[in-house]
Amino acid sequence: MSVFSKFFIKKSSVQQKMLISFLCLAVLPLGLFGYISLTITKRTIEQQAGEAKLTSLGQISQKLEIMASDLTAISNIYFSNEDLRSLLLSPVGNQAYQERAKSQFLTKLIVTYRYAYTWLEYYTSIFGFNGFELHTFYNASKIGVDAIKSEPWYPEALQKNGSILWASDPSAKLLPTINEDHYVSVMRLLKDFENDKALGLLMINVGESFLYKQYASATQQDERMLLLDDKGIIISAADKSQLGMSMEDQPYFKELVGENAAGHFSVKENGRPMLVTYHKVESTGWTIVCYTPLDTLLKNIDRAEWYTLAVFAFLLLLSVAVSYVIARRLSIPIRKLFNSMKRVEMGDLTVRSMVKGNDEIGELAQNFNRMVGRIEALRDQVIEEQELKRRTELQNLQSQINTHFLYNTLASIRSMLITEPWEKVDSVIVSLVKLLKKTLSAESEYIAIAEEVENLRNYVHIQEARQYEKLHVEFDIDEQIYPYSTLKLLLQPLVENAIFHGIEPKQGPGTIVIKGWMQEGRIHFLIADDGIGFPAVPPSAPEGGLQLAESPATAGTLSPADAAQGPKAPGVPVTEQFVPEGHDAILKAQLEAPAGGMGLRNVLNRMRLHFGEAAALELRRRPGGGTEAHLVWPVFIRAEELKHT
Structure with a gap:
């Protein structure tokens, strides 16, 4: 085994190893070939059985076509008979005349022609609109034409205007005239040819037992046949409990009533596979359906299939045993390398693969070790650079609370000690302390939106105290966004810019509206002021890719009511232009003037x-004066969630 391990495991290529494994599994194609051969044989037998059964159903269909043709011929005799026309034209209520004429008519015509079609078993019913009524082999109380007119098929019979109409079980009131519970009828209006007036209704009825005789002898062992009308109702079957049931709920019903005149397909009936063949009777719209168990047809094939499966199972076990030995030898180095990769995926960059060899897997392991070493070095370098950048970033932000701001704030507090109540002075001092504590602290750059808003409120409170009545700031923040996170000191620079570059240069008091909300999985903040704004200039691209743009807003000043309404308010238009059309993940920023740059x-x-491309920043000039800034960033609570944005 040591020689085999040396020359096979280490010297041969992966391609050669896989080739030997496939040769050991050659029995699988043979098994597949056997399976396909048996499947083709089964389908061939099923196809041949279906064609043979269609021939048989075609003969049954011809018999039913002949029956329909003879019944149509009989109806034509009645339709054109002058004696019958006279009976239907007789005055209403002349019962004696009608009885005598009916007896003569039965003797002369009905009995005579009934015995002319001796193979048929049918019953005739005639309803005259003048009250005349005649039934063969029935002389009990009248049924009445009004009872027939109430049936749902009667309007269709009128619409046919003398043409043939086939119906199954058209009226339960006619059952005494037939002596069967189920029957079919060919019916048509009887008319006066001189004025085309409808005189009555002719119904030639055939019992279900006669229909069953037409195909009963063609049914083989375990088979069953059904006869459906044009609506999918079973009008004849060996199992009489099925009569009157609808086949419409069967999944293959559309196949039976489709455009094809005949066909066959396979289904499962109560878990048993069946060959379903069908043939339509064109003149009546009926369909004769036959169910043949496939296990009966494929009895010999199933026996051969078991023999084939036994041989295949033996060869499969043999091939699996041989393949297992070879695959185990092949998989050892691959699995070791795989485990090493999984550890790297979990973040362990100290792992190194111990796979040795001169083939492709050995070379892959060496390249893997070199790659992990480079990744580890790059990771350490990136971590060091990111930490340095973060510290610099926080220092830059903290430097925004400069000595000039502190000097002015303390001077304002001193003057307030003389002119203002001590409570107001105390609140300003508390706000300054809180602001300095949060700003100068070395905590993470990510904080809750609630904390960022609180810092902003402290900053605004100090500025309102310094500006006296000149500055008014309104907050409209949806409290649902408070638990989510943002960057520390993200909003303060924009508010500061609005105060010093928008409100202070303006004559008279000014208003700043700060609105925050969540929409479509993103946090939105709008900072709008009614200050002097920035000059209208053509779009440009100064250093850093920042641009100036003029808002399409309606001219006018920003009222507090308008600003509080948010981005859809008439005075503060915020449209989809905040995010570039067609790509809402591209960062876009526009400054109101170069002075507000840093x-x-x-x-x-x-x-x-x-935030990468999942955020957006846009500044826009309002033609009537004022500036609005719109910030968008993804919703998150922990910094790790930003990896999925």
Whole structure:
């Protein structure tokens, strides 16, 4: 075994190893070939049986066509008989005349022609609209033409206007005239040829027992046949309990009533495979259906199939045993390399594959080890650079609370000590302390939106105290977004820009509206002011890819009521242009003036760094004065969730 291991496991290529394994499994194609051969044989037998059964059904269909033709011929005799026309034209209520004429008519015509078609078993019923009524072999109380007119098929008979209409079980009131529970009828209107007036209704009825005789002798062992009318109702069957049932709920019903005049297919009936053949009777719209068990047809094939399966099972076990030995030898180095890759996938970059060899797998293991080493070095380098960048980023943000801001705030507090109540002074000092504590702390750059809004409220409270009555800030934040996270000090630069570049240069007081909401899996913040805005300039592309653009907003000032309504308010239009049309994952930022550059570029760069293409930033000028900033970033609570955005 050691020689085999040395020359087979280490020296041969993977392709050669797989080729030897496939040769050992050559029995599988042979088994597949046997299976396909048996399947083809089964289908051939099924096809031949179906064709033979269709021939038999065709003969039954011809018999039913002859029956329909003879019944039509009999109806023509009645339809054109002058004596019958006279009876139907006799005055209403002349019972004595009608009885005498009916007796003569039965003797002269009905009995005579009935024995002319001795092979048929049918019963005739005639209903005159003048009250005349005649039934062969029935002389009890009248049924009445009004009872017939109430049947659902009667309007169709009138519409036929003398043409043939076939119906199954048309009226339970006629059962005494037939002495059977189920029957079919050929019916037509009787008319006066001189004025085309309808005189009555002719019904020639055939019992189900006669229909069953037409195909009973053609049924073989375990077979069963059904006769369906044009609506899928069973009008004849060996099992009389099925009479009157509908086949419409069967999954193959559409196949039976389709355009094909004949055909066959396979189905399962109560878990047993059946060959279903059908043939239509064109003149009546009926369909004769035959169910033949496939296990009866394929009895000999099934026996040969068992022999084939036994041989195949033996060869399969033999091939599996041989293949197992070879595959085990092949899979050892591959599995080792696979396990090493799984450990790398779980984050362990210290793993190295111990697979040795001169074939493709050995070379792959060596390349894998070199690749993991490079990835580990790059990871350490990226971690170091990201940590340095994060520290620099936080330092830049924290430097925004500069000495000039502190000096002005403390000077404002000093002046307020003289002019304002101590409660107001105390609230400003508390806000300053909270703001400095949050801003200067070394905690993670990700904080809850609730904390970011609270920091922003402290900052705004200080600015409102410094600006006195000149500045008014309104918050409209959906509390549902508070638990989600954002970047620390993401909103403050935009509010600061709105105060110093929008409200302070403006004559008179100004308003800033800060609105936050969640829409389609993203967090939205809108910061709108009614300050001086930025000049209308053509779109440009200054350093950093930042652009200036003019909003399509309606001119006018920003009222607090308009601003509070959010992005769809008439005074603060926020449209789909916040995100570029056709690609809503591209970052887009527009500055209101070069003077506002550093703080806003910082916001833009941070969003690009942390959110990638899943975020958007846009600044727009309002023609009537004012600026609006719209920020969008993905919804997340933990930083790990950003990997899926």
